[in-house]
Amino acid sequence: MGRYVLRRLVQLVPVFLGTTFLIYLLVWAIPGDPFAGKCGDRPCPDAYITRMRAEFHLDDNVVVQYARYLGNLVQGDFGQTFNGTSVGALIAAAYPVTVRLALVALLIEAVIGLAAGVLTGLRSGGYLDNLVLVSTLFLIAIPVFVTGYVLQTVLGLRLGLISPTVSPAAGFGELIVPGFVLGSLSMAYVARLTRTSIAENRRTDYVRTAVAKGLTPRRVVGVHLLRNSAIPVVTFLGVDLGSLMGGAIVTEGIFNIRGVGGLIFRSIQTKEGATVTGVVVLLVVVYLLMNLLVDVLYAVLDPRIRYD
Amino acid sequence: MTDPASLGTAGPLAEASHDLVAGPAATTDGPERPRSLAADAWHDLRRRPLFLLSVGLIAVLLVLAAVPQLFTSVDPSAGDLARSRQAPSAQAWFGYDLLGRDVFARTIHGTRVSIIVGVLATTLTVLIGGSMGLLAGFYGGWIDGMLSRFADVFFGLPFVLGAIVILSTFRESVGAGPVGITALVVLTMSALSWPVTMRIMRSAAIAARNQDYVRAARGLGASAPRVIWRHMLPNCLAPVLVYATIALGAFIGTEATLSFLGIGLRDPVVSWGVMISEARDYLRVAPFLLLFPAAFLAVTVLAFVMLGDAVREAFDPKGR
Secondary structure, eight states: OHHHHHHHHHHHHHHHHHHHHHHHHHHHSSSSOTTTTTTTTSOOOHHHHHHHHHHTTTTSOHHHHHHHHHHHHHTTOOOBOTTSOBHHHHHHHHHHHHHHHHHHHHHHHHHHHHHHHHHHHHSTTSHHHHHHHHHHHHHHHSOHHHHHHHHIIIIIIISOSSOSSOOTTOOTGGGHHHHHHHHHHHHHHHHHHHHHHHHHHTTSHHHHHHHHTTOOHHHIIIIIIHHHHHHHHHHHHHHHHHHHTTOOHHHHHHHTOOSHHHHHHHHHHTTOHHHHHHHHHHHHHHHHHHHHHHHHHHHHHOTTOOOO | OOSHHHHTTHHHHHHHHHHHHHSOOOOOOSSSOOOOHHHHHHHHHTTOHHHHHHHHHHHHHHHHHHOGGGTOOSOTTOOOGGGTTOOOOSSSTTOBOTTOOBHHHHHHHHHHHHHHHHHHHHHHHHHHHHHHHHHHHHHOHHHHHHHHHHHHHHHTSOHHHHHHHHHHHHTGGGOSSHHHHHHHHHHHHHHHHHHHHHHHHHHHHHHHHTSHHHHHHHHTTOOHHHIIIIIIHHHHHHHHHHHHHHHHHHHHHHHHHHHHTTSSSOTTSOOHHHHHHHHGGGTTTOTHHHHHHHHHHHHHHHHHHHHHHHHHHHHOGGGO
């Protein structure tokens, strides 16, 4: 196992370099003046532009710039925005909110999705089964921003049950509805995946053996069936957490959550290249590591899978 | 359909595609003549209400896209500020938007762009991902390693994030014409989602490479291109096509999301996403502006997802 993880980590290096270089190139090497509109109504004075270009090394070759950026990154320095704010500080302020939102969304989709999947997988063909199948289809078909706006309008503005926007502190309680919106799509996938998986494993020999041994249905389902059926679901949830941490730009925008998605959206629009590259680099690392974690977890859950 | 996860639904799909590949060519027992997998699936599909329903819906949508003039004679871009945000009435079934344009006409005309974007993005994704996956799976070795790492680079980019960066970078360079704007959105979506198709195709190709018919063909002296084109491709296509059906629906939803964020399609293009993004600021005073394009969008995505579901089940021998 250790050797496998090591090999995967080594494989991550070229992927990491490729992805970050791609982003760096897109953000920095494209023609267009990053200082346009930075000085109010009048164009920026030449002296200022010259000084800034020198300070940010914008006249160097893009490969040299990228190498310098990587060098700083290895030392934990994400660089600075044009007005001198440290990108690291910006990320440190925004990222905890995004992580909280992602965790709430993951919890909601795992609990509801698994429960719906187990219930319908055990009794397929009934009323509940059809209800879940149809409602998951609708969840998949309706775009997230529609769900978000509808819930915000109905729960927040018409009924007044929740605050329509989330406060800067963004506690767990406030994030329940946004988390539901964010996780709704994956919830549908989790429910369907669990249902298929349970329905498939329900007729296997080890379940029959467990029933024949006289185990209670609770134990058969909870231990024997669920553990074996959980493998594809765990894979999906892990990859999903990776992408949820990538910032839910749409959900954060609707509920005015000060997370990393909003940060990156604003910085792209104001051409703050340092922030964009910094956040994307971080997110790519998180995403890649989550994928690795899922593969490792796979072997823990299912002892039949061996990597060495 | 907003999150990268939706396009990376490799989870359930990869599972399904695995079965598809591993499954032997289905043969029916009994005195009946054995049918091929595709014929069997077709036989099965014709009896499914879900399949018939989704095909019916898609047929209607295609007619809408092809000849919108049949359903409305109003110009979708003709605005009259005097009727700004008027509620639905007998004259304009879906009401008027902020600039006084007929929402019904815009929704009908928007079908074409939404469908075109979905179809083109899917086609590109299948072509790029499919051919690279086929090559990687067939040759293996360093070609496979290189192509797979190359795909990983694009796979590592979260979808919406990557799309925002690409779209806002090239926004200025495509100009203001509808063709340029649409092409940029299509290219961006395919550039970020081809790795999924590649992985599906690659695993199908790896499974097919060691099958007897491929060995036989090579033993008879067939060239590599011929083996790939005549023998591997027809046998690896099913899982990719199933994925493509679902992805088509997903792409239409993604287009709407990107337009909603203000970076996808934009005026003068008329699409559901553009309409939704224009409607969002007036949600409280004029909810119908959001309702109608969003309903059309949801029904379209639903139709394609249902079709994909039905086709996948039909092609999966385990489900019978």
